[in-house]
Amino acid sequence: TIIDENNIPLTGATIFEKGTSNGAAADFDGEYEITVSNSDAILVFNFLGYEQKEVPVNNQSVIDVQMAPAAESLDRVVVVGYGEQTRGQVTGSITSLEPSDEELENSNSVEDYIQGRASGVYVSSNGFEPGAPTSIKIRGTNSLTGNSQPLYVIDGIIVNSATEDVADPLTGGSSYLSPQAGITGLNPRDIESVEILKDASATAIYGSRGSNGVVIITTKQGEEGNAKFEFSIQSRFGSIVNDIDVLGSDDYIAYQNEYRELQGFSPNFYIYEDGSVAEFQNSEDYMIANSALIPRLVPVNWSDYTYQNSLSNTYRLSVSGGSETTKYYISGGYTENEGIVPRTYARTGDFNLNLVQDLNEKTKLRTKISASLSKNSASKGTDNLGGTNNNLIRNIYSAAPFFGVQSNRPDEVGSADLENVFEGPLAWLQDYDDFANEFRTLARVKLDWKFAKNFTYSLNLGGDYRYKDRSIYYGLNLRRGVEVGGEAGYSELKRFKYNIDNIIEYKNRSLKGGHNLDAMAGFIVDSKSIERNSINGTGFPLQDLRGDGLSNASIYQRYFLGKEEELILSAISRISYNYKWKYLINFSFRADGSSNFSKGNRWGYFPAVGVAWRAEKEKFLKNSETISQLKLRLGWGLTGNQNINPYSFFASYVTPSTVYADGNEAVPTTVPGNLVNPELTWETTSQYNAGIDFGILDDRFSFTADAYYKDIYDLLIYFPLPGSAGGFEAYPANRGALVNKGIEFSLNADIIDNDDFTWNFYGNISFNRNEVGNLTNLPVQDFGTERGAGFLGNNISGGNYFKSAANIFLEGRPAAVFFGYETNGIINNEEELANAVPFNGVEPQLGDVYMVDQNGDGIVNDQDRTIIGDPNPDYNFGIGSSIKYKNWSLNVLFNGVQGMDIANANLQRTDYAETNSNNIRPNAYFDAWRPDNPDAQYPRVGYDLVTDIDFTDRLVEDASFVRLSNLSLSYQIPLKEDSFINSANISVSGRNLALWTDYTGFDPEVESYSYDPLRVGVDRNSFPNQRTYSIGLNVSF
Amino acid sequence: CSDELEKEPETNFAESQVFTTEEGVETAVNGIYLAISSGAYHGSAYHGLVAPVSGKFYSQQGSSEDATRLETSPSNIWLVRMWPQMYSAINNANLVIANLEDQNLSLSNREAALGNAYFARAVVYFDLVRFFGAVPLRTTPVNDDELYLPRTPVDEVYAQIINDFEKAEELLPENPAYEGRPKKYAANAFLAKVYLTRASGPDGDPSFYSKAKEEALKVVGKYSLVPTYAELFDIDNENTSESIFELQYGHTGAIRNSEAARSYTPSNSAFVPGTIRTFGRYKPNKETYSNHAEQYPGDPRIDATFIYNSYPLSNGGEEEVYPVQVNGNDGFPYIRKYLDPTYNGTTTKRNFLKLRYADVLLMLAEIENELNGPGSAYQYVNQVLARARNTGNGMADEPADWGGMTQDEFRKRILKERQYEMLGEGHEWFDTRRNGYQYLLNEVVLLHNNFIDSLSNEYPRLRDYIYPDDSKNMLLPIPFNEISRNPEINEQNPGY
Missing domain, CATH: 2.60.40.1120 (Carboxypeptidase-like, regulatory domain)
Structure with missing residues (x-):
């Protein structure tokens, strides 16, 4: 038997x-x-x-x-923290992605590829310019420090997540550049697999780095056999979509002259009988009398004039192969990407070598070296804190739609050389430079030594060096430049990281009685050092060299040099036990000591446990024809976050960028550099996860569901301080708590699976609910209509528009909900006027925005602010399908977000027919309140009461959307058996082909301050998205 | 391995490093004055906010519009910047005090540095209490246990100010080692001002007049008026014998150190090198000029204080301004005191005269008049007037010596006299507030409104504002984010 x-x-x-x-x-x-x-x-x-x-x-x-x-020899191997497990062994929540070549071809970056493909993962973009940062959130907002991005591990190299950047080249001035970021140094086409570790039982092995989730990327390795060459070329063409529509020239004149008339002033523009237009001077008589001398204005549509079709070309060659003992994968390529704005581009060349060598029967050496060099030219984006005048995109939609208009010129540019002065968008295009060069190299050597039966020792050395410089120039056609005779700045970032992993692994599959045991223990060193420097100068006698002429400046700012160092020492261990592959338990423990905290607060301990039951191995399912997998998982663990500026516990003095003077001489000056928090310690996340994996018909149909509950406490936060606290803007502290809970589902179905015809369908959907937890140390106080412990987010801008916080963090409420004034349309008639109350002391009038008096005290002021929106999505999803029929294959991917609000800050300018020269959206003018338009949706022409500073619900828009993000068709060219070429494939694809949304900005997938968790869900002069089409050829031989 | 985790910043100093050498201590003292002089305080915010809200100046800058209308918003950008900067200066001073309090420290400059720290702290609190009334009083370096402080009553804030100035008097040297640092008598001069402020107005306590006099008399003879009024504002003649406390500015970099030069100097003028841009944002009100011109026709101080009638343009032309022009942006005169021919578009070397000896003499005159009537008060004011008449090439007729006034007449005139002597030097707000709301209403609000109303008949489209009759203007609002971020402060100043 x-x-x-x-x-x-x-x-x-x-x-x-x-x-x-x-x-x-x-x-x-x-x-x-x-x-x-x-x-x-x-x-x-x-x-x-x-x-x-x-x-x-x-x-x-x-x-x-x-x-x-x-033993699960046939089961897929999953890369987990510091090791591998078979899929069956996994007890945590891990999404594994094995991208196809076609999917990678259509992805500009790793983040891009992940979008829509993994449940619980939310990708948003800071803008769509080449090189703009992208942010990934795993299972909701997990942290309120500057970095809530997951940890990236590429082939065992701990790669810092994205948000670090050079110091602002114009140090200390009123320049507040937003950081450029992204996972650089990795070409998506080299990706073999991506594992997204979502729950604590999976990420706790990364301890202090694990709380935001972990993305483990494995790149392609060679396989035994003859050298295989793969060559691919792809061209992509794009053009702007969802452009913001503004008034045309004639309507703009009507608007400008109307508001001037309402103010009792002379018109701004004069239209001659022949239809030509000039700026109005003195009087109509004067205009007519001097008609011959007065210059005419030439109408222009700045959007048409500026945006161009984008073009991107990618060339890539890889060689792989190997013998029994040596396997290699070598790839290299070049990508150039010219943006939809002239003079913007991203060009990257990269090289990657993966080598696996069996030194002898017991030792194996894995080597990786990769390097990339990129050059980037960016347009002027949103300042981090400043106003928005300095923004190219803003200029395109709100400049007066004429050439030769005074108001389009920088305020103080002298009148003498007006003829030669660039204006509005043109000045920003031609006379502003933002260049960045980046060199990044990733290297790793890993030695595995099977020193005894069941035992392996491995030493993994990973290094990541990143050099970046950024150079900014403001020429004489820009106000900032002309004030000082040209301004240029240059700054560098030199960052080196290394990790040393010493790990002993024990694996035994042949214990008596069906017991299987894996165990590992190790000691990890993880270090990062950063050096930043910058120099800037003004007053260039010659402008010709632009930023490169920095040596030619007449005045220099004090050189800035800053260094930081961070070290984490860790001990890790994991025990993975199962009984007959049926009952599984994983236990892991990590102890981390971080140099970011003072003695006594330095060590954090991060245990985790996960259990699973594989019911399909039980009697009653064993012989089931249909159910091939039924696995129940439960997990709990603690993870940490130590991501805060080093030395926060250390009282330091710095030399400020501007020093005191004595007579005319600079004198040595020091000022306190920080507000010390000696008690600072780990942020901790306690996460529970329960999941089920279900598969039928040999897993042709598989389904995964996970539910989680995350309690994040001792939140590390740069807490906004009142000015009376020594003038420090923010204080690094462990304050408060966040709770994220949610469920996520994913489904994969091979609906048809024949030799000639396959049809695969996949989908995922994630629901996350977020709540601010117990805010220790904070008293209960009033915030407008709300009462409770809480705090406001950071002010959106320091300039004239949106000079307030958009978000509030209130105990028991979702994090970062919008906080501002509720409005109730426009005061359209006398009856409404009778009910309306003064706003900030100003009596209402017909055509004003109807401000809601929440507390009924007869005035609208700060105390009437209330919650007016929620930037946290209800759910997000992705649905995709691929169909292969003979030589044809078709891939399609939709993604979407529902129930999310965005504060469209651009509307502050474009949705009000104010009293300035900015162009506006047509509706704001045509549907402005007028005595003959008593059902208006927009306030009267000339209204400027709540446009600039205050945040009202008129800016809050539903940003739910569904996007056809990717559609590609490829054809495998039939080849003769004995052909030199093994395979050849042609593909055409389109990205962002369709977008269904009510959002009126460029794109609802936007986060203008993705690097600042205290400014959430705001679209402030974001960069427009494009629709692209590409054609590509892949040949292997 | 724990030692390995002991990382210290490489490019910053440890606090202890700064306070172990004499040179280090001086850098920290400079840090206090840097904070006071920085853009967010005296460099820019003080001009952008305090000048227009005083009611004696007009600003065409958007960010000052509310202040210019005397409807200051709690989110006014200058206000929001200035408040934390004032506390930053206080914290810098607190750190110096905390680190040097140990009497066993063998640093030769310990006392002088402490003296400067107490002095500077008191100067800032004195500004704070006059701008905002009750304010959080912080006398130790800010730390975790005391991030949030409630407002301390005005009397207690003044007690601290007096205490600090008294300590400064003890500790400051007679002859400072550095130019631009205050002498010990600077503390007496400020004490005189503190007591005068406490004594003034319907709510004042007249018993403070004698203390004010006592302190002011200690200053007499320790400084001297420079021979002519005009040379006070000669860019090559700073830190004069008349200067009691002067904030220092220099061409020390490519970041703007002060808005004064570009904000007071009219645009496209020949006062700065040809390619340099200035804005002429802050201008005296029409009546501010007219009052002086009518009071003392031919006063040499008028030419030294104002740019009026017209000014030379960089292209060789002339721009007509008030009183030749009455309408629009040109319908104002300008202040001449911040011209800087060395202005390079970014930095100015023009110092800010926070307190000078003429002020002390005018204070003495005011105090003496209150205590003993005008008879013994003329001697002080007449010193100032005599110097004013000196053109350098002889004596002008105006301003003539005072005499034969009643006490009440003297009281009214001396306050006006302070405006004529020190216009644009940052005293207008204080001098128009310390005498109570009725004084503010008459001397600022009605004076201004009646003046522009009378012009409006001729010029119906004047670019000027009617000031509100609103006693909230006795104080500035607490910045909105202080209230929203400080759980200990829930109350805004009345009327805001």
């Missing part, structure tokens, strides 16, 4: 006499009969999913065999 580990007969097991074709099969009861050739024969027992077993006959006539389930 042949039975399994549970004494169940194995019907259909096969029995062979070794070395012969003599065989038999077990019957329904697991019984069998075989006649062997001699008494020394050896019987070989086989059953699918069980380990082969050989038994010598030795004259026995009855041989009963109990077969053991096969």
Whole structure:
């Protein structure tokens, strides 16, 4: 009789006499009969999913065999923290992605690829300019420090997540550049697999780095065999979509002259009888009398004039292959990406080498070296804190739609050379530079030594060096430049990181009685050092060299040099035990000591445990024809976050960028550099996860569901301080708590799976609910209509528009909900006017925005602010499908977000027919309140009461959307068997082909301050998105 | 391995490093004055906010519009910047005090540095209490346990100011080692001003007049008036014998150190090198000029204080301004005291005269008049007037010596006199507030409104504002983010 580990007969097991074709099969009861050739024969027992077993006959006539389930040799290997597990061993929540070539081709970056493909993962973009940062949130907002991005691990190299950048080249001035970021140094086409570790039982092994989730990226390795060359070329063409529509020239004149008339002033523009237009001077008589001398204005549509079609070309070659002992994968390529704005581009060349060598039977060496060099030219984006005048995109939609208008010129540019002065968008295009060069190299050597049976020691050395410089120039056509005779700044970032992992691993699959045990323990060193410097100068006698002429400046600012160092020492361990692959438990523990905290607060301890039950291995499912997988998982763990500026516990003095003077001479000056918090310690996340994996028909249809509850406490936060606290803007502290809870589902279905025809469908959807937890140390106070412990986010801008916070963090409320004034349309008639109350002391009038008096005290002021929106999505999802028929394949991906609000800060300018020269959206003018338009949606022409500073719900828009993000079709060219070329493939694809949304900005997938968790869900002069089409060719030989 | 985790900043100093050498201590003292002089305080915010809200100046800058209308918003950008900067200066001073209090420190400059710290702290609190009334009083370096402080009553803030100035008097040297640092008598001069402020107005306590006099008399003879009024504002003649406390500015970099030069100097003028841009944002009100011109026709101080009638343009032309022009942006005169021919578009070397000896003499005159009537008060004011008449090439007729006034007449005139003597030097707000709301209403609000009303008949489209009759203007509002971020402060100043 042949039975399994549970004494169940194995019907259909096969029995062979070794070395012969003599065989038999077990019957329904697991019984069998075989006649062997001699008494020394050896019987070989086989059953699918069980380990082969050989038994010598030795004259026995009855041989009963109990077969053991096969080690999961056929199961997919999943890369987990500091090791690998089989899929079956995993007890945590891990999304594994194995991208196809086509999917990678259509992804500009890793983040881009992940978008829509993993449940619980939310990707948003800071803008769509080449090189703009992208942010990834795993299972909601996890942290309120500057960095809530997941940890990236590329081939065992701990790669810092994205938000670090050079110091602002114009140090200390009123320049507040937003950081450029992204996972640089990795070409998406080299990706073999991506594992997204979402729950604590999976990420706790990364301890202090694990709380935002972990993204482990494995790049392609060579395989045994002859060298295989792959060459690909792809061109992509794009153009702007969802442009913001503003008034045309004629309507703009009507608007300008109307508001001037309402103010009792002379018009701004004069239209001659022949239809030509000039700026109005003195009087109509004067205009007519001097008609011949007065210059005419030429209408222009700045958007048409500025935006161009983008073009991007990618060339890539890879070679892979290897012998039994050596395997190599070498790739290199070049990508150039010219943006939709002239003079913007991103150009990257990269190189990657992966080498795996079996040094001898027991040792294996893995080597990786990759390098990339990129050059980037950016347009003027949103200042971090300043106003928005300095923004190219803003200029395009709000400049007066004429050439030659005074108001488009920088305020103080002298009148003498007006003819030669660039204006508005043109000045920003031609006379502003923002260049960045980046060199990044990732290297790793890993040695695995099987020094004893079941034991492996591995030493992994990973290094990541990043050099970046950024150079900014303001020329004489820009106000900032002309005030000082040209301004240029240059800054550098030199960042080196390394990690040393010492790990001993024990793996035993042959313990008696169905016990399987893996264990590992290790010691990790993880270090980062950063140097930043910058220099800037003004007053260039010659402008010709622009930023490169920095040596030619007449005045220099004090050179800035800053260094930081961070070290984490860790001990880690993991025990993974299972009984017959049926009952599984993973236990891990990590202790981290971080140099970012003072003695006594330095060590953090991060345990985690995960258990799973694989029901499909139980009797009652074992023989099921349909259910191939049914796994229940439960996990809990603690993770930490130590991501805060180093030395926050250390009282320091710095030399400020501007020093005191004595007479005219600079004198040595120092000022306190920080507000010390000696008690600063780890931010901790306690996360529970419960999940189910379900598969039928040999996992042709598989389904995963996870529910989680995350309690994040001792939140590390740069807490906004009142000015009376020593003038410090913010204080690094462990304050408050966040709770994220949610459920996520994903589904994969191979609906049709034939040789000629396959149809795959996948989808995922995630619901996350977020809540601000207990805010320790904060008293209960009033915030407008709300009462509770809480605090406001950071002010959106320091300039004239949106000079307030958009977000509030209130105990028991979702994090970062919008906080401002509720409005109730426009005061359209006398009755409404009678009910309206003064706003900030100003009596209402017909055509004003109707401000809601929340507390009924007869005035609208700060105390009437209330919650007016929620930037946290209700759910986000992705749906995709791929169909292959013979040589054709078709891929499609939709993604979407529902129930999310965005504060469209651009409306402050474009949705009000104010009293300035900015162009506006057509509706704001045509549907402005007028006595003859008493049902207006927009306030009267000339209204400027709440446009600039205050945040009202008129800016809050529903940003739900569904996007057809990707559609590609490829064709495998049929080749003769003996052709030199192995395969050739042509593909055409489109990205962002359709977008369904009510959002009126450029794109609802936007986060203008993705690096600042205290400014959430705000669209402030974001960069427009594009729709692109590409064609590509892949050849391998 | 724990030692490995002991990382110290490489490019910053440890606090202890700064306070172990004499040179280090001086850098920290400079840090206090830097904070006071920085853009967010005296460099820019003081001009952008305090000048217009005083009611004696007009600003065409958007960010000052509310202040210019005397409807200051709690989110006024200058206000929002100035408040934390004032506390930053206080914290810098507190750190110096905390680190040097140990009497066993063998640093030769310990006392002088402490004296400067107490002095500077008191100067800032004196500004704070006059701008905002009750304010959080912080006398130790800010730390975790005391991030939030409630407002301390005005009397207690003044007690601290007096205490600090008294300590400064003890500790400051007679002859400072550095130019631009205050002498010990600077503390007496400020004490005189503190007591005078406490004594003034219907709510004042007249018993403070004698203390004010006592302190002011200690200053007499320790400084001297420079021979002519005009040379006070000669850019090559700073830190004069008349200067009691002067904030220092120099061409020390490519970041703007002060808005004064570009904000007071009219645009496209020949006062700065040809390619340099200035804005002429802050201008005296029409009546501010007219009052002086009518009171003392031919006063040499008028030419030294104002740019009026017209000014030379960089292209060789002339721009006509008030009183030749009455309408629009040109319908104002300008202040001449911040011209800087060395202005490079970014930095100015023009110092800010926070307190000078003429002020002390005018205070003495005011005090003496209150205590003993005008008879013994003329001697002080007449010193100032005599110097004013000196043109350098002889004596002008005006301003003539005072005499034969009643006490009440003297009281009114001396306050006006302070405006004529010190216009644009940052005293207008204080001098128009310390005498109570009725004084503010008459001397600022009605004076201004009646003046522009009378012009409006001729020029119906004047670019000027009617000031509100609103006693909230006795104080500035607490910045909105102080209230929203400080749980200990829930109350805004009345009227805001």
